[in-house]
Amino acid sequence: MREGHDVTRAKQGLIFKEKPSLGKRNTIMPEHSLPTLPMWRVDHIEPSPEMLALRGEGPIHRVRFPSGHEGWWVTGYDEAKAVLSDAAFRPAGTPTAFTPDSVMLGSPGWLVSHEGDEHSRLRAIIAPAFSDLRTDLLAQQVESIAEQLFATLSIQPQPADLRKYLSFPLPAMVISALMGVRYEDHAFFAGLSDEVMTHQHETGPRSASRLAWEELRVYIRDRMREKRRDPGDNLLTDLLLAVDQGKASEEEAIGLAAGMLVAGHESTAAQIECGLLAMFRHSQQRERLIADPSLLDKAVEEILRMYPPGAGWDGIMRYPRCDVTIAGVHIPAESKVLVGLPATSFDLRHFDKPEVFDIAREGNPHLAFSYGPHYCIGGALARLELKAVFGSIFQRFPGLRLAVEPEELELRKEIITGGFEEMPVLW
Ligand code: HEM
Numbered sequence: 001m002r003e004g005h006d007v008t009r010a011k012q013g014l015i016f017k018e019k020p021s022l023g024k025r026n027t028i029m030p031e032h033s034l035p036t037l038p039m040w041r042v043d044h045i046e047p048s049p050e051m052l053a054l055r056g057e058g059p060i061h062r063v064r065f066p067s068g069h070e071g072w073w074v075t076g077y078d079e080a081k082a083v084l085s086d087a088a089f090r091p092a093g094t095p096t097a098f099t100p101d102s103v104m105l106g107s108p109g110w111l112v113s114h115e116g117d118e119h120s121r122l123r124a125i126i127a128p129a130f131s132d133l134r135t136d137l138l139a140q141q142v143e144s145i146a147e148q149l150f151a152t153l154s155i156q157p158q159p160a161d162l163r164k165y166l167s168f169p170l171p172a173m174v175i176s177a178l179m180g181v182r183y184e185d186h187a188f189f190a191g192l193s194d195e196v197m198t199h200q201h202e203t204g205p206r207s208a209s210r211l212a213w214e215e216l217r218v219y220i221r222d223r224m225r226e227k228r229r230d231p232g233d234n235l236l237t238d239l240l241l242a243v244d245q246g247k248a249s250e251e252e253a254i255g256l257a258a259g260m261l262v263a264g265h266e267s268t269a270a271q272i273e274c275g276l277l278a279m280f281r282h283s284q285q286r287e288r289l290i291a292d293p294s295l296l297d298k299a300v301e302e303i304l305r306m307y308p309p310g311a312g313w314d315g316i317m318r319y320p321r322c323d324v325t326i327a328g329v330h331i332p333a334e335s336k337v338l339v340g341l342p343a344t345s346f347d348l349r350h351f352d353k354p355e356v357f358d359i360a361r362e363g364n365p366h367l368a369f370s371y372g373p374h375y376c377i378g379g380a381l382a383r384l385e386l387k388a389v390f391g392s393i394f395q396r397f398p399g400l401r402l403a404v405e406p407e408e409l410e411l412r413k414e415i416i417t418g419g420f421e422e423m424p425v426l427w
Contacts (some may be wrong), residue, residue: 071336109255180234270419
């Protein structure tokens with residue numbers, strides 16, 4: 001597997017690029033010797049021992065994916081950054097041998113489908129919505145939405161489902177505010193975005209996801225028509241303006257907005273749930289945060305580093321356009337390369353005692369929001385939402401605890417971002 005020779009083209013940073021050589025394409029390893037994904041987390045959130053063991057063997061591993069295909073899994077931090085920032089790897093344009101890992105890939109306006117100048121053009125249209133100013137304005141709204149949800153939760157009979165009353169509606173309501181759509185619609189579009197993200201890891205049927213994606217686009221098209229009559233200061237109005245100015249086609253604008261609903265909702269909901277479970281498990285860290293609220297920013301970063309959303313220890317897919325050699329590992333053109341973002345948080349070259357959950361960790365350059373041109377555009381907003389939750393939930397509900405054993409929580413295995421079917425709590 002390790003070659004480190006035969007470099008026939010350019011070297012750029014960590015990555016050596018080669019001309020495609022058919023002879024080396026997709027070398028088959030004996031089936032029994034390949035680690036298989038997903039590597040499930042322990043107790044739903046703690047790092048998988050298989051993943052940690054593999055870490056000791058190097059930064060890139062030949063693996064078998066749930067689909068049965070073979071490919072590579074990048075668990076090293078530097079190597080992940082190199083793959084994510086090198087144009088030799090494309091995020092979409094899935095080779096015909098593989099099913100795309102998302103029904104959104106290839107759809108106009110879904111940012112991850114676009115590359116180069118086209119990607120920059122489209123990303124620039126929505127960037128103002130995430131400017132510091134808009135995020136500051138949204139901060140107050142996020143706080144008040146969280147407060148409203150806490151108040152509703154507090155009057156529910158116990159046990160109550162934290163997913164139903166907090167982790168699911170919070171990001172949906174925030175995204176409604178950002179987009180300028182009615183709060184009351186949140187259950188409708190959040191349900192669709194849930195469906196879009198289901199069965200994304202190649203194993204299940206895709207027809208329902210595809211239908212949901214189309215329905216979401218129809219919903220956006222209708223809301224955009226309404227904005228013609230009643231514009232206001234919101235992302236849908238920004239998108240209409242971009243269409244009028246010829247910066248995007250209507251289909252692209254619809255895709256940008258629909259993508260925002262999906263990307264902004266599921267991952268944040270699952271992150272709230274994983275973070276809460278982490279705090280329930282690590283009661284000393286929870287007490288530490290309550291005693292010293294100034295640790296909030298660091299606590300949120302540590303939750304993102306150690307307990308990012310995701311059902312198994314997987315990551316985001318990339319495909320090399322040409323043969324490449326990274327860290328001595330030769331990867332043929334058009335292979336599957338899974339960048340294991342969650343696994344990079346355990347790279348000993350970058351994180352001291354990475355298996356320890358330390359909410360006061362200094363310097364925490366995790367890759368939970370990815371890296372390179374497709375770096376998460378909603379990172380600042382997600383951080384606001386996480387701070388609104390973790391900054392006050394334990395003060396508001398001092399006795400907050402799970403009403404079931406953690407192992408009884410049902411992981412949403414079919415949804416790429418993970419999270420739980422229900423999270424019953426008492427307080
Ligand atoms: C904790 C919450 C979140 C996490 C962990 C997260 C993580 C990520 C990751 C890993 C990517 C890279 C995907 C890839 O390259 O294949 C990404 C991209 C993206 N995220 Fe997030 N995200 C979160 C919240 C949000 C929010 C709140 C929004 C918007 C409101 C958002 C919008 C996007 C968009 C539009 C992209 C595509 C960017 C591009 O391709 O240029 N995300 N996110």
